[in-house]
Amino acid sequence: TYDYPRPSVTTDILVFSIRNATLQVLLIERKYDPFKGAWAIPGGFVQMDEDLREGALRELHEETGLEGLPIRQLGAYGAPERDPRGRVITVAFLALVPSDGLEARGGTDAKDARWFPVDALPPLAFDHDRILADGRAQLSREVTASIQQSGRVAFDFLPEKFTLSEAQAVFGGRPEQLA
16 A cells, blocks of 8 residues: 555664774674674664664674663665665664673674774675775764864773773874863
8 A cells, every 4th residue: 555665774883993993793693594604893783663773783682692781873874786686775873882881792693793994894794894994983073073172982992991002003193182
């Protein structure tokens, strides 16, 4: 009774952290087609009775075991050919977290979950390279603005204890810029 085709909706969650003095992102290895065996941003289909944010947090938990992360919306991606299963629009979310104490593991439709340096990524499924590039650009804008304004937000995803040298190695700059 609906006159127009209905696209499916998914969520994808970029989880960034500093590990080994390097910006890294959490990826999952897909267990099923499409792109079986490929690496991807955690995510999946939104259920009919859930909010986008709830769906994103559910998918993140199901695929990586992580829960309670502070996510915020990054953007929407809807190129008609982005998913070989049909017309799928995704809403991407972003999280900046300290990774010490986070134990990610593959679950449901994820064979594995692993941290990767953003400068040494495997080939990604779907259009996840574009989403990741947009997330990285957003992170860069936020960190730059944060350091220029107060320096607080930039440290939200560092471990609880870190040295000034470690912060400098990650963000660059002089100590007076990071105070």
